[in-house]
Amino acid sequence: KAGVTQTPRYLIKTRGQQVTLSCSPISGHRSVSWYQQTPGQGLQFLFEYFSETQRNKGNFPGRFSGRQFSNSRSEMNVSTLELGDSALYLCASSPRTERSNSPLHFGNGTRLTVT
Amino acid sequence: GENVEQHPSTLSVQEGDSAVIKCTYSDSASNYFPWYKQELGKGPQLIIDIRSNVGEKKDQRIAVTLNKTAKHFSLHITETQPEDSAVYFCAASLGGSARQLTFGSGTQLTVLP
Numbered sequence: 548k549a550g551v552t553q554t555p556r557y558l559i560k561t562r563g564q565q566v567t568l569s570c571s572p573i574s575g576h577r578s579v580s581w582y583q584q585t586p587g588q589g590l591q592f593l594f595e596y597f598s599e600t601q602r603n604k605g606n607f608p609g610r611f612s613g614r615q616f617s618n619s620r621s622e623m624n625v626s627t628l629e630l631g632d633s634a635l636y637l638c639a640s641s642p643r644t645e646r647s648n649s650p651l652h653f654g655n656g657t658r659l660t661v662t
Numbered sequence: 663g664e665n666v667e668q669h670p671s672t673l674s675v676q677e678g679d680s681a682v683i684k685c686t687y688s689d690s691a692s693n694y695f696p697w698y699k700q701e702l703g704k705g706p707q708l709i710i711d712i713r714s715n716v717g718e719k720k721d722q723r724i725a726v727t728l729n730k731t732a733k734h735f736s737l738h739i740t741e742t743q744p745e746d747s748a749v750y751f752c753a754a755s756l757g758g759s760a761r762q763l764t765f766g767s768g769t770q771l772t773v774l775p
Contacts, residue, residue: 656705
C-alpha cells in the first residue's frame with residue numbers, strides 16, 4: 548500500500564506570495580491532518596479535514612487554510628507568506644474510524660523556504 | 663491547552679545499551695500517547711503507541727510505560743543498534759483525538775558503534 552504522498556518536496560517562495568501544498572492520503576484513509584515543523588516551535592498542529600470539512604484547527608492565523616476533495620486528497624494554502632513560514636509542512640492521514648484513536652501516518656513533507 | 667515536555671533533548675548510548683526517553687503531559691483528558699521516530703529527510707514514523715487504559719506495552723526491543731497519575735510516559739529501547747539513531751518524538755492526544763496531537767520537542771538519539 549502506498550504511503551502518504553506530498554508534493555512538491557521543496558519550494559522556494561518570496562515574501563508576500565502565496566503557496567499551495569498537496570497531499571494524497573493512504574488509500575482508504577479519509578482523514579487528513581496538517582502539521583508545521585520548525586526548529587524553534589517543533590511540530591505544531593495546523594488543521595484536520597474529514598469528509599471535505601475542517602474538523603479541528605490549531606492556533607495559526609487565517610493566512611493558513613486548507614481543503615479536502617471528495618477523493619480525500621487535501622491541499623493547504625498559505626497566503627501573504629512571511630519569513631517565519633519557512634518550515635517543513637507535514638501531512639498525515641488516518642482511517643478515522645469509530646475508534647477515534649487511529650494512528651496518524653505521516654508523509655515526508657514539503658520543505659518551504661520563504662526568502 | 664495541552665503541553666508535552668520531553669527529556670533529554672540529546673542522548674548518546676553505546677550500541678547494545680538501553681535508551682530511555684521521558685515525557686510529561688499536562689491535560690488529564692489526554693488518553694492516547696504515540697511515539698514517533700524521524701530520520702533525516704523523512705516524516706515521523708509511528709513506532710509504538712499506548713492508550714490510557716494500559717500501563718505498559720512492548721513490541722520487540724521497544725516498550726512504552728504510562729503513569730496516568732503522575733502524567734508521564736516513557737520510551738524504552740533495549741539492545742540499541744546504529745539504525746536506531748534518529749530523532750524521537752512523544753505526543754499526546756488533545757481531547758482524545760489521535761488526529762490532533764501535541765508533540766514533545768524531540769530527542770536526538772545517537773547510538774555509537
